[in-house]
Amino acid sequence: MLSRRGFFQSSGAVALGSAATIPSLPDKANFRVQEFQTCLNAGRWHPLSNGARAAADLYQEYKQRGIWDRDGLRSGTNPNAHGGSQVEAKxxxxxxxxxxxxxxxxxxxxxxxxxxxxxxxxxxxxxxxxVTDGLHFEGSLYLYDALRKQGMDVRIVKPRNWRIEMRELEQAINKQTRLVAVSLVSYINGFQHDLKRICDIAHANGALVYADIVQAAGAMPLDVKASGVDFCATASYKWLMGDFGLGFLYARKDVLGERLKRTVYSYRQLRGFSNHMFPYDSPDPAPVTWQQDNSAAGYFEQGTLASAVSETLAYSLKYIQTLGVENIHKHSQSLIAHLRQEVPKLGHQLITPRGSTGPLIAFQLENPELIAKKLKQAKVDVAITDHRMRVSPSVYNDQEDIERLLRALA
Known part of the structure; x- marks a missing residue:
């Protein structure tokens, strides 16, 4: 049985509360992935840390015991994790x-x-x-092209030289634009938008801006207030170091209630609910009465959440903040800089534009099957899709991991 003390000992969670024992980068001690492969593919899904695994194990141990002791939430005798970390994670x-x-x-x-x-x-x-662009996520382009087939005017700005030109994006936006949707950092090649500039242009025309930040949040500094973005969203299984099935949607407070309509309904959107149909209920002409929450949760949240994932996520978010996003970003950029310099010497064209500072870098491949075979033999994991190779190192990687990739490519 995993006790709370055992959780802290196995996960290194005590270190998260002590400045003297903050882990340094690269942090190989908190990740087991290097026992199995050289993982340079955190942009696909991030390997789970020992601490996040221990948090999930603690929840699973609680789940086996039942929930009779509701008064001892997360006490030493009852680490009740059902929803215990959801507020904290948010x-x-x-x-x-x-x-x-x-x-x-x-x-x-x-x-x-x-x-x-x-x-x-x-x-x-x-x-x-x-208005959107060709470096946005493929599932998003499917969404907008499906709307186009329903009669919506959808304008897709195509990339030139692996980037989206701001002047072409600006030309596509006008007074009839309702939404501008982009990926802050493109999953294809790491191209990075000037999000504040996009928001300034869109807002001047009365449009709102949505940004996919799944390849940015947790890996690089983000400030939604400074950018002016109206909506942005991410999943937890990439750079937030959580797992599948849970993510976050940011909706700017000034937009909530002003230009939105509720399209989904759930008990998670309520501040209060009362029945008036049963013995001892308070009397009311209506069978039920309720009060809606006017927060982002009150507009968008639906049903139960993946509790085990929220436990891993709460641990990982604390871990990220303990390391410092600026330090994480600096570490990944040092590894990416070496790739930027060395991989083109091996005959693979760089397709990540200069000035992009996201956590991934991409190259064009003439023979992706051959490269994939080489890397598989070397147990080096990167993303290879459609004649492109994407490399996304994280906190557990060091320069030797980069050299291992370069040797395999050579």
Missing amino acids: QLFAQLVNASPEEIAFVQSTTAAENLVVQSLGLPSSGANI
Whole structure:
């Protein structure tokens, strides 16, 4: 049986509360992935840390025992984890992106969040248009092209030289634009938008901006207030170091209630609910009465959450803040800089534009099958798709991991 003391000992969670024992980078001690492979593919899904695994184990141990002792939530005798870390996880994520917890809603995934935003804006709508670009996520482009087939005016700005030109994006936006939707850091090649500039242009035309931040949140500094973005979303299984099935949607407070309509309904959106149909109920002409929450959760949250994932996420968000996002970013950029310099010497064209500072770098491949075979033999994990190789190192990687990739490529 895993006790709370055992959890702290096995996960290194005590270190998160002690400045004297803050882990240094690279932090190989808190990750087992290097026992099995050289993982340079955290942009696909991030390996679970020992601490996050211990948090999930603690929840599973609680789940086996039942929940009779509801008064001892997370006490030494009853680490009741059912929803125990959800509030904390939301607060930690809000701090990470400089938002208030009332502007954050739990969602199933980044894709679910983007769909909710589109629906809440009443799209598709005649006389309006949506602007996006060709470096946005493929699931998002499917969404918007499906809306186009329903009659929506959808404008997709195509990439040139592996980047989206701001002047072309600006030309596509006009007074009829309802939504501008982009990926802050493109999953394809790491191209990074000037999000504040996009928001300034969109807002000047009366449009709102949604940003997919799944390849940015947790890996680089983000400030939703400074950017002016109206909505952004991420999943927890990438750079937030959680697991599948849970993510966050940020909705700017000024937008909530002003231009949105509720398109989904759930008990998680309520501040209060009363029955008036049964013995001892308070009398009322209506069978039920309720009060809605006007926060982001009150507009977008639906049903139960993945509790084990929220436990891993709460641990990982504390871990990220303990390391410091700036330090995480600096560490990954030092590894990426070496790749930027050395991989083109091996005959693979760099396709990540200069000035992009996201946590991944990409190269064009003439023979992806051969490269994939070489890397598999060397047990080096990167993403290879459609003649492109994407490398995304994280906190557990060091320069020797980069050299191992370069030797395999050579």
